[in-house]
Amino acid sequence: SQKMAKSSFEYVKKFEVDDSLLPNTWIVVRLDGKCFHKFSEEHNFSKPNDLRALRLMNYAAFTVLREFNDVLLAFGQSDEYSFVFKKPTTLYKRRAAKLLTTINSKFSSSYVFYWKKFFGEEPLKYPPTFDGRVVLYPSDENLIDYMKWRQADVHINNLYNTTFWTLVLQGNLTPAQAEKRLCGTVSADKNEILFQEFKINYNSEPEICKRGTLLIRKSIFNKNLDKNSNIIVDTHDDMLKDRFWKEHSSLLLNRSKETLMYDGPVTDI
Ligand code: ATP
Ligand code: ATP
Ligand code: MG
Ligand code: MG
Ligand code: MG
Ligand code: MG
Structure with a gap:
């Protein structure tokens, strides 16, 4: 059957x-x-x-x-x-x-x-x-560190991307020039470029972009x-x-x- x-x-x-x-x-x-x-x-x-x-x-x-x-x-x-x-x-x-x-x-x-x-x-x-x-x-500690790791990633990427695109869109650099300019810079340098050259206070960027959701x-x-x-x-x-x-x-x-x-x-x- x-x-x-x-x-x-x-x-x-x-x-x-x-x-x-x-x-x-x-x-x-x-x-x-x-x-x-x-x-x-x-x-x-x-x-x-x-x-x-x-x-x-x-x-x-x-x-x-x-x-x-x-x-x-x-x-x-x-x-x-x-x-x-x-x-x-x-x-x-x-x-x-x-x-x-x-x-x-x-x-x-x-x-x-x-x-x-x-x-x-x-x-x-x-x-x-x-x-x-x-x-x-x-462990809870591992999970909390996981959440921190993903949020730290947002911060690193967003500061880089914000500075990169400001140099390209407002500073008229080519993407290659902007990349070169940012090579080897630390967070403080990027904050400084944004503030000194473009009057942008990174802290004032939208929370959703700086921290994720x-x-x-x-x-x-x-x-x-x-x-x-x-x-x-x-x-x-x-x-x-x-x-x-x-x-x-x-x-x-x-x-x-x-x-x-x-x-x-x-x-x-
Ligand atoms: P589960 O979430 O467990 O998969 P289910 O309701 O999707 O539950 P299945 O065993 O996957 O159950 O069966 C899929 C059901 O979807 C079939 O029993 C039928 O009722 C319906 N179905 C799927 N394809 C067709 C189709 N082409 N024509 C008519 N009914 C369909
Ligand atoms: P992969 O397939 O390996 O994941 P990918 O191109 O998706 O490759 P990711 O490291 O996942 O690379 O990065 C996602 C990319 O998508 C970012 O670098 C950015 O270019 C783009 N992107 C995602 N969301 C946005 C957004 N909201 N605004 C602008 N660009 C975005
Ligand atoms: Mg089914
Ligand atoms: Mg991937
Ligand atoms: Mg991704
Ligand atoms: Mg991806």
Whole structure:
């Protein structure tokens, strides 16, 4: 019979490998746009920071958090986004491929689906690709250092890119000349070039560009409904400061979310 035939093929299922991730560890999924240097040029991203693109990334990540309650928080910058799962999550039995592909798929399709919402008349010329990886962090300290590492990366890149593009767009240097000018410079030198030659105070640049975006869940008291509502908020706080982790000490705990009176943007990030 058909059924017997099917069961004789079924042994192939055993070829699948068990990729369930170690329990009681932090699961981080990081996605990154493929060849976004090129993608950003072909879609006329403004340099060094296209805010439409950053907001679209944030919105795509927001759709991930909205759908997957097991994602605790997310951090994004440039063409990348990191998703941190709640430590005791059992989503998809912690199977690595399931977690990674589902998050990547939701993110990538949202990026395309909501393109027009952020880019308006600028057409999407071809379907973008995102790569992804899963990393496990055993301790809170490791996870915090991971978050600090990604945010330090924003700072280094953004200071370089801001200075580079200011030299090109306002200083009329060619990209090659700007690159040469910045070769071997440290942060202080770049701040100095911006301030002395272009009267730009780097500290006044938008927080979203300097620090990236942290999406976290919060609970707010809704007066009209007389109940608490769970929301996802975008913040640009400095995670490199230990003060941040003190003030957000409940962030990594799987207890109830911080309840607060919040007057910032809610879902429309
Ligand atoms: P890979 O496929 O190896 O990731 P890549 O070209 O995507 O290659 P990345 O190191 O990921 O390289 O860097 C992403 C690049 O995308 C940036 O260097 C920048 O040129 C561009 N980019 C991403 N987001 C923005 C943005 N919001 N505004 C302007 N440019 C951006
Ligand atoms: P899971 O998330 O576990 O995969 P699922 O609902 O996607 O759940 P599947 O076992 O993957 O379950 O089955 C896919 C289902 O999607 C089918 O059972 C059918 O109902 C529907 N489906 C998929 N493709 C078609 C199609 N071409 N025409 C009609 N129905 C379809
Ligand atoms: Mg890469
Ligand atoms: Mg990339
Ligand atoms: Mg990148
Ligand atoms: Mg299915």
